[in-house]
Amino acid sequence: MASNKAGNEGVSRREFIHVMSAGAGAVAVGAAVWPLIDQMNPSADVLALASTEVDLSAIEVGQSVTVKWRGKPVFIRRRTDAEIKEAESVNAADLPDPQPDADRVQKPEWLVMVGVCTHLGCVPLGQQGDYNGWFCPCHGSHYDTSGRIRKGPAPTNLEIPAYRFLDDSKILIG
Amino acid sequence: MASAAFEPKNSAVKWFNDRLPILGLLHGTFVSYPAPKNLNYWWNFGSLAGIALMVQIITGIVLAMHYTPHTAMAFNSVEHIMRDVNYGWLLRSIHANGASMFFIVVYTHIFRGLYYGSYKAPREMLWILGVVIMLLMMATAFMGYVLPWGQMSFWGATVITNLFSAIPLVGDSIVTFLWGGFSVDNPTLNRFFSLHYLLPFVIVGVVILHIWALHIQGSNNPLGVDVKSKQDTVTFHPYYTAKDLLGLGVFFLVFSYFVFFNPDMLGHPDNYIPANPMVTPPHIVPEWYFLPFYAILRSVPDIGIPFTDIVFVKAKLAGVIAMFASILVLVVLPWLDKSSVRSAKFRPLTNGFFWILLADLVVLTIVGGKPAEGIWPVIGLIGTVYYFAHFLVITPIVSRIEKTKPLPESISSPVVK
Numbered sequence: 001m002a003s004n005k006a007g008n009e010g011v012s013r014r015e016f017i018h019v020m021s022a023g024a025g026a027v028a029v030g031a032a033v034w035p036l037i038d039q040m041n042p043s044a045d046v047l048a049l050a051s052t053e054v055d056l057s058a059i060e061v062g063q064s065v066t067v068k069w070r071g072k073p074v075f076i077r078r079r080t081d082a083e084i085k086e087a088e089s090v091n092a093a094d095l096p097d098p099q100p101d102a103d104r105v106q107k108p109e110w111l112v113m114v115g116v117c118t119h120l121g122c123v124p125l126g127q128q129g130d131y132n133g134w135f136c137p138c139h140g141s142h143y144d145t146s147g148r149i150r151k152g153p154a155p156t157n158l159e160i161p162a163y164r165f166l167d168d169s170k171i172l173i174g
Numbered sequence: 175m176a177s178a179a180f181e182p183k184n185s186a187v188k189w190f191n192d193r194l195p196i197l198g199l200l201h202g203t204f205v206s207y208p209a210p211k212n213l214n215y216w217w218n219f220g221s222l223a224g225i226a227l228m229v230q231i232i233t234g235i236v237l238a239m240h241y242t243p244h245t246a247m248a249f250n251s252v253e254h255i256m257r258d259v260n261y262g263w264l265l266r267s268i269h270a271n272g273a274s275m276f277f278i279v280v281y282t283h284i285f286r287g288l289y290y291g292s293y294k295a296p297r298e299m300l301w302i303l304g305v306v307i308m309l310l311m312m313a314t315a316f317m318g319y320v321l322p323w324g325q326m327s328f329w330g331a332t333v334i335t336n337l338f339s340a341i342p343l344v345g346d347s348i349v350t351f352l353w354g355g356f357s358v359d360n361p362t363l364n365r366f367f368s369l370h371y372l373l374p375f376v377i378v379g380v381v382i383l384h385i386w387a388l389h390i391q392g393s394n395n396p397l398g399v400d401v402k403s404k405q406d407t408v409t410f411h412p413y414y415t416a417k418d419l420l421g422l423g424v425f426f427l428v429f430s431y432f433v434f435f436n437p438d439m440l441g442h443p444d445n446y447i448p449a450n451p452m453v454t455p456p457h458i459v460p461e462w463y464f465l466p467f468y469a470i471l472r473s474v475p476d477i478g479i480p481f482t483d484i485v486f487v488k489a490k491l492a493g494v495i496a497m498f499a500s501i502l503v504l505v506v507l508p509w510l511d512k513s514s515v516r517s518a519k520f521r522p523l524t525n526g527f528f529w530i531l532l533a534d535l536v537v538l539t540i541v542g543g544k545p546a547e548g549i550w551p552v553i554g555l556i557g558t559v560y561y562f563a564h565f566l567v568i569t570p571i572v573s574r575i576e577k578t579k580p581l582p583e584s585i586s587s588p589v590v591k
Binding site for chain 2: 040041042043046050066068070071072073116119120121122123124136137138139140153154155
């Protein structure tokens with residue numbers, strides 16, 4: 001009879017086959033469970049609606065529009081000169097989430113951002129709050145005219161979505 | 175606890191039970207279970223909780239026959255239930271108010287356990303299973319509140335699911351995963367309906383474990399001393415079935431007041447406005463039973479070194495951690511309380527701090543319903559700090575230094591000499 005000790009590692013064939021079958025079993029279970037988990041992630045049709053085209057020509061200086069993108073509001077504001085000046089004059093390093101205004105806009109006149117408070121997802125109200133920007137009524141976060149968090153529980157500035165100007169009066173969000 | 179053996183007289187029943195002893199199991203649980211003979215009315219709330227769960231499951235199953243879990247139809251299907259479905263108004267009113275009644279009963283049940291030391295050895299597993307049930311109830315209630323798809327449904331779902339975005343690195347992916355999209359939308363409503371239907375049955379399973387664990391060690395009692403002899407107990411039936419039925423009558427009277435005379439008192443008027451993802455209501459509040467936890471969530475500031483810019487944990491993450499910790503701290507309570515005496519009746523300091531804790535939770539409930547401005551966040555923070563201090567500082571210290579009153583020799587000894 002051959003010994004069931006294989007080699008000089010002291011590992012028996014039985015132990016080896018246990019580890020191998022348990023390993024194969026774990027892989028098989030993982031492969032079977034993954035579809036059950038991944039079905040929770042966004043489906044193809046949800047992902048397909050991931051971009052929105054907006055015509056800006058009707059928006060006057062000092063006006064805002066809210067458009068829906070991925071089920072969320074996106075604020076598009078044609079800022080006044082005073083608002084732009086206010087946003088640019090702030091020393092970015094002093095802010096809770098330091099970011100100069102220039103990093104948040106492609107053209108200073110047009111501020112495009114996701115209208116979802118970075119605290120817990122409410123929609124902030126426009127041209128309100130201590131910094132004349134946006135104010136979230138849920139838990140009292142104040143954003144400035146660049147959508148940067150200035151006061152309150154929100155950890156970061158309002159998110160800037162990926163967008164590009166198709167021409168002077170049209171943008172594509174997403 | 176050994177129950178008296180089940181010996182059916184009817185030969186058919188005996189034949190059945192010899193092959194599947196489920197009747198004996200039920201007999202041992204609801205008839206011959208030897209319960210301490212000094213249980214007071216605070217012990218009604220266990221069976222009341224079981225009945226409240228049954229009411230929710232039964233009304234829920236029939237409501238699901240008329241409800242449509244789709245963003246375009248959910249709100250209208252609830253109105254259809256209220257206006258068109260035979261007795262729909264009654265069923266929905268029972269189900270919606272039943273959630274509140276369930277929480278009242280369960281919170282009372284928990285505080286009874288806290289007061290009389292029911293969490294202490296040898297009932298730790300019983301207590302922990304209870305915490306699991308409470309967590310499952312909260313998840314179920316939260317998802318149920320989303321289903322009518324009103325403004326509070328939508329924004330409550332948004333705020334609560336966003337809690338998970340506080341988790342470092344993977345937070346946003348988790349939130350997308352929970353939503354099935356990039357915001358609370360139809361996939362979210364659909365899965366919440368599925369889970370809201372599933373979880374009550376999971377609760378039933380954990381309740382069975384809870385009762386199993388109860389029957390291994392037997393019920394605690396107002397004196398908190400162990401059952402020493404048969405003289406200390408009475409059979410569950412007829413003594414506690416009768417006592418529980420009286421309590422049940424009172425419970426149904428209170429329940430009926432809300433169902434028939436004030437069905438929307440515990441709800442929020444904004445939930446009769448259909449969900450609108452573009453407009454947040456000015457003041458989002460959860461249902462009353464979540465208010466203390468909501469207050470804890472909102473009141474925690476950035477955690478760091480005071481008077482410097484050094485922040486270890488941002489307020490958002492700290493609030494989320496504090497909120498979950500406020501429930502999970504109950505899991506370790508049996509090991510934080512070092513006293514060998516269970517009942518607060520014999521623990522003068524513990525008795526006092528119990529009532530302060532209760533008052534603290536009332537304060538947190540009030541704070542949770544107020545806007546997060548002015549004095550309220552400060553009161554909320556004080557209440558939160560006290561809540562954790564109660565469990566993590568006061569309980570360990572008091573249970574070591576407290577001079578307890580002398581315990582009776584047994585449950586019977588104060589009356590039988």
